Amino acid sequence: MREGIWLKQVGLGGLILLGYSQAALADISVEGHYQGKNLIVQSPESEDGFGYCVNRVTVNGQVSSTSYQASAFQIDLTEFDINYGDAVLVVLEHEAGCKPKLLNPEVLLPASTFVLSEISCSPEGLLSWTTTGESGKLPYQIEQYKWNKWVVIGEVNGNGASGTNSYSFNVSPHSGENKIRVSQIDNSGKKRISKEVVFNCPTCPEPMMNQSNDGIVFQNNGKAVKTKYEIYDAYGNIVKKGMSSEVMFEKLKAGIYHVNYDNKYEKYIKK
Numbered sequence: 001m002r003e004g005i006w007l008k009q010v011g012l013g014g015l016i017l018l019g020y021s022q023a024a025l026a027d028i029s030v031e032g033h034y035q036g037k038n039l040i041v042q043s044p045e046s047e048d049g050f051g052y053c054v055n056r057v058t059v060n061g062q063v064s065s066t067s068y069q070a071s072a073f074q075i076d077l078t079e080f081d082i083n084y085g086d087a088v089l090v091v092l093e094h095e096a097g098c099k100p101k102l103l104n105p106e107v108l109l110p111a112s113t114f115v116l117s118e119i120s121c122s123p124e125g126l127l128s129w130t131t132t133g134e135s136g137k138l139p140y141q142i143e144q145y146k147w148n149k150w151v152v153i154g155e156v157n158g159n160g161a162s163g164t165n166s167y168s169f170n171v172s173p174h175s176g177e178n179k180i181r182v183s184q185i186d187n188s189g190k191k192r193i194s195k196e197v198v199f200n201c202p203t204c205p206e207p208m209m210n211q212s213n214d215g216i217v218f219q220n221n222g223k224a225v226k227t228k229y230e231i232y233d234a235y236g237n238i239v240k241k242g243m244s245s246e247v248m249f250e251k252l253k254a255g256i257y258h259v260n261y262d263n264k265y266e267k268y269i270k271k
Helices: none
Strands: 003-009 016-021 026-033 039-042 054-059 072-075 087-094 115-121 126-132 139-146 149-157 165-170 176-185 191-193 197-201 208-212 215-220 227-233 238-244 246-248 255-261 264-270
Touching (some): 054 072, 149 165, 238 246
Antiparallel strands (some): 003 016, 016 026, 026 087, 039 072, 054 087, 115 126, 176 191, 176 197, 215 246
């Protein structure tokens, strides 16, 4: 086994850089999925000053015809039998005394290309959606509109297949009208969002917040009601969150707090 193995996770999706070294040989590899773009490599001069650092490039085990005798070069992935979305493993073999650099490894990360075929949610909170046209495995974030903002409430891994993909997620609905959507963030850093699905939960009781200096209790018609909540201090720092019918404040300092719960937000003053 070669010594000095290192591993680094870069960006979104499954992009992994690996390296290992011996006395006179080193490899760098990048793994991802073909997105229609070529890799660019920066190759310094070799340690002895003769030629450049990289001496061999392979793509999925096949030797590339790219000319490596330059300070920078492109790896032309179109010369290989690779289709859009196919897995790609590129290995740079180089001298141990120098280190080439992949300038754009993110081009092997999947792009968000999903096409939403259908999305629905039952009154009990079972969210279902179907997509086509995915070009790589990217997670879907499930977002719920409450507390006057979109809140990420969960995540489901995408299948990445170009055909039909079906997904589901159990949402915890709040009282009244609920709005749900799914989204993805890919190598561009931009968020792609689905259309919203709107439904009502007739069986979800609407909690009210009863305050005391010791804490707060969520009730409906005098009965305790569990609800999701987030509590922030006056500086916007979250101090408590969870799902419960009561929250105790005995360990918190006196001051003003903001309480998000159900689909509401209120102020709490601890004396």
